[in-house]
Amino acid sequence: MDEFQVIKKFFLPLAAQKENSLDLDDDAAIISIKKKSIVIATDSITEGDHFPRNEKNPTNIAKKLLRVNLSDIASMGAEPFAYTLNLSVPKKLKKKELIIWIKNFAKGLKQDQKKYNVALLGGDTVAIKGNLVMSLTAYGTVNKKVLKRSGARIGEDVYVTGNIGDSGIGYGILLKKFTMLNASLKNFYIKKHKLPDPPVHFAKNIVKYASAATDISDGFLADLNNLITSSKCGAEIMIEKIPFVPQTKKLIDQQKIKIDYLLSCGEDYQLIFTANKKFSKNIFKLAKQYLIKVVKVGKIIKKRKLRILDPQGKELFFSVLGFKHF
């Protein structure tokens, strides 16, 4: 029984009406009050997984916690406006250290509140002994349309924002993998892991053109697979179109990092979205306006399968779809 089966079996029977819970199938939920809708996303981050154990800089933890949730709000095409916070602080800290810890945590939130135009609604704090687990719930508004995973239609284009795999390489470095990389490369990737940069402002505008979207938290393959499964269709992806930074391309060419890892490591917090071909120009114009890298990586097909093709059109096979939560 995998994560999705567990959700379907145990939590779907608990779900609010489909209109609000979206059958627990999307990155967020919706509260509607007379046509106006509020999109709600909640995600936890844990010490040792989403941020390093004994991270010295809680400013980064705060930013990551907020951003992974804003990524979910973005994937619904919503505009974030507020959040609530469930903060854990390390029990082992002395009073004075604790105050400094919280101060720096709040500093991170403050900086990002400005960047993303959101504000704190409330929350609570617990001091805990083990690894820190923090949750945040983000709220966004949509005018009419919400982007769901289930909206993709046959023949549409598949787009990706940003670059794939940076965060996963950073995570691997923290786990003492990829020891062959030099210090400057290591720092580059670790920073990408610690500070995701979801295309929040871009996303609320793409809603005009896109038909479906998801953010990449579990890995490019896994999240795209979720999208096509929800949309009851398939996708054909040209592997040479998948966006990587030049440094990563080099590592792939040198066979220092496997592309399987990059497509399944997750925590990219970029968007995968689909749109009718006719919106291609509008989308690239919008991307330019918001200084967001957007590439077309493939198309939606009828056959319910995720096909990854090499430049010769030959299908490639991947043993791993993405990060499993349990």
Add this chain to the structure above:
Amino acid sequence: MDEFQVIKKFFLPLAAQKENSLDLDDDAAIISIKKKSIVIATDSITEGDHFPRNEKNPTNIAKKLLRVNLSDIASMGAEPFAYTLNLSVPKKLKKKELIIWIKNFAKGLKQDQKKYNVALLGGDTVAIKGNLVMSLTAYGTVNKKVLKRSGARIGEDVYVTGNIGDSGIGYGILLKKFTMLNASLKNFYIKKHKLPDPPVHFAKNIVKYASAATDISDGFLADLNNLITSSKCGAEIMIEKIPFVPQTKKLIDQQKIKIDYLLSCGEDYQLIFTANKKFSKNIFKLAKQYLIKVVKVGKIIKKRKLRILDPQGKELFFSVLGFKHF
């Protein structure tokens, strides 16, 4: 620097406009969309504090997690309708045990969803190594008035629902205090600790008569003190009016348990509320209708002080106000 000072210093600068965040001073926050308001409450519970370490029955954990949040919704006079969940599951469990764990957790939610008429909107799950930390965010609606901590006025009555100290005694028993109690008493109090019973249905109706409210999570004295501080007034409480179950009264009389402990141990998840004298009859009628124990324990006074009086009118002094989160 205590918890409130930390919130004021580091988090108040991050708060959304007062209309929504209530300056982080209440049990919940409010999102308004054209007159209709949604009340949002979020609270975490931790293994070893809010539920026993290695609790065998995740059904109870689920219920407690939901109920502590519904208690906050109740304290705002709102009617809960939905929640989002941040679930932690123990990493040490084998796949099969884990499925059973989640199954029983979901069972608890299902039972309480029926009891309280709420439904799941979404959430996420992480598997963690250390002590479990779980968060839940509950959503309620209010029609016009929201009950805030700041609404108490001089001369009003102070009411309490349920009984005080049961949960705290249960917690003490789990920590191997109160070893002198017999098994049946121990079970009674531990159950009260594990399964709080906030007056959810009563609370959404009391909003017509009450002027201010808070739930008791940090302790009777601490939470009442917060209420009068927010309301810029004081309170005079007659100690003999404070409601205890007969078993607890006996323990006090036998000097086996100190009243200081009962008034500060917290996690009662009952309501303290204030109301104009003229509503006294209506309130007791409502209490009868919902089968809720409600007692008048004192009144709001001008002097900004929490005064606890013995039957002779002599002021009693308590060294401890309540549970401190850090």
